[in-house]
Amino acid sequence: MNRVLTLASFNVSQIVAERAGLFLSWALFALQFGIFGSLMSHLVQSSKVQDYFFFYGVGLMVITVFDTGSFVGRRFVERAHEGELPYYLSLPISRRGFLESQAIYGVVATLLRAGPPLIGVLAFTGRLNLLGAFFALISLTTLGLGISGIMISFSFIAFKSIDIYNAIIAGLSALLVRFSTVFYPLSFIPSFYSPIAVFSPLTYGSDLTRWVLGFDPNLLLNPILAAVVVTAIALGTLSLSAGIVDKIIEGVKAA
C-alpha cells in the first residue's frame, strides 16, 4: 500500500481503537437531535421554514463536522506536544504526503462521525435518498477539510504557546458557530450581525448541505457561491497547512 494511505489508515485505526468515543458522539448527537431538535421545532413556528426539525438536524450535523474538523486540527497540535509528530516527520514520506495523509484521516474521521448521524436524521425525517446523502456527505466532508485546514494553519501559534492557541481557537470557534446560519436561515438573522455571518465558513457549509438535501433555495445562499467558498476554504487552508508543515513546523525543540 502507498505510504500516504498506510499512514492515513494507521491514524484512522486510532479512531477505531477509541471507538467508545465514537459511539458516545453518535449517542450525544441522537440525544441532542431527539430532545432539543424536537423541542425547538415545536417552539419555532414559521411558514417560511416548513420543517425546522430537519433544519435543526442538518445544523447539528454541521456542528458535528465542525467539531470533527477542530478535533483533527487539535490532534495535530497534540501530536507535536506529545511527541508523535517527530516520529511522523522521521518517516520516509514527503511533508506534502504527510499532510495528504492527515487530510485523508480528516475525511474518514468526518465520515465516521457525521455519516451515521446523517443517515439517522434522513431516515428519521423520512427523507433518506442515496443521492442526497452522498452529496450531503461530500459537502460536509469538504467543510470538514476546510475546518481542519484552518485549525492546522493556526498550529504554528501552538508551537510558541499552547495556551494562546487554545484561547484563539476557543474564541474563533465560538464566533464561527454563533455568527453563522447553522441553526437559523440568514434572512432570519438580525441585520446588525448578519453581515458577519457571511464570513463564517459554517454559513456556506450549512446552506450548501441544506440545498443538496432539498431545502427551499430562497432561504439559502446561492448554492454555486456556497460550493465555491467551501471548496476554496478547503483547498486554501490545506495549501497553507502544507506550507506551514514544510517551512515552519519542526518536530521538537531539543537540547
Next chain:
Amino acid sequence: METLSLSKRYGKTDALRELNFTVDEGEIMVILGPNGSGKTTLLMTLCTILKPTSGTAKVMGIDVVKDGTKVREVMGIAFQEARGFWRHKPSSILKFHASMFDIDPVKRQNLIEQTMKELELWESRDKLFMHLSGGQAKRLETAKVLVQRPKLAIFDEPTSQVDLRGKRKIWDKIRELRDQGSTVIVATNEVREAEYLADRVTILHKGTLVVRDSIPKLKDAIAGGDVVEVGFEDPVADKLVEDLKNLGGILTMSPEGNQLRANVSKAEDWVPRMTSASYNTGAKISTIKITEPSLDDVFLHFTGKSLEENP
C-alpha cells in the same frame, strides 16, 4: 555521514556551532556529552526533523536539507522519549513502522516476533502502549530500528530507563546491527554505554565538537592518564617518596602515609621502577591497582568539566 559547518540556533541559544565531522560506513560512532550539549539537536537534524540554521549534513551523499525524504528512506531513529501510540499494541506499532519502510510483508511478521522476543517484549505483545513500563516502551523504540535495519541507524540514549539486563541486550543488538552492515550513531551521556559500544567517540560540549577519536587514543591523549594505587604495609619513608617523585607522574600520598596514588603516563613502565625503589628502601608493598582513565576523565580533560556537571 558528514556534517558541513552544521549550526542550529534556538532564539539566542546556539545548540550546534559549525559542526564538521564524519561517521565512517559500518562503524558505531558514539556522541558523548552531558544534557544540553546538543546531542539530540544533532540527531534530529540528521534525520531531517529539525532544519539547520546554517550548514548542512549528508547521509550517504544525500543532503538532509535538499532531499529530506530520500534521507529518511535510508535511516531510522530510536528517539530518547519513546514515541508510541497509547491505544496500540507493540506489535501493531512495529507492523506499521515496518510497512512504512517497505519491509517484505512475508518476512515482516517473523522479524517482528523475533525482535520482540530478543528484547523481551513478546510477553507484553497484547498490552496497549499506555500500559507498558518505561523500560518496555524504550525497548519498543529500539525494536523499531532493529526491525527496520536501516543503512544509518540512530539511537538517542537507547538505554535510559532500561535495567542492566535490558541494557546489555540492547547494546548487543546495536553491535549486531553494525555487524550486519549498518552505520550506527549513538548519543549518550553514559560512560559505560559509550565504552561498550563505541568504535569511535565524538565529544560534544555546548554544541561544539571537542574531540573525536577511538577510545584508546582518547585515553592515551591524556597526560598522566593511567592511575596506579599502591598500598604499603607501613607508612613509607620520606626518601622513598622523593625517589618516586623522581620517576615522574603526579603523586598523592594518603595522610596515614601508606596509600599512594600516582597519575602516570604509562603504568607498565612506572610500576617496575616503583617496585624496585620500594625494595631498595625496604618498604613492603601490600597492593597494587592499575586503572585506565574513564571517558569521564577524558571528557574532564578536554572540557574542564565532568559529564555529570551541568553544561
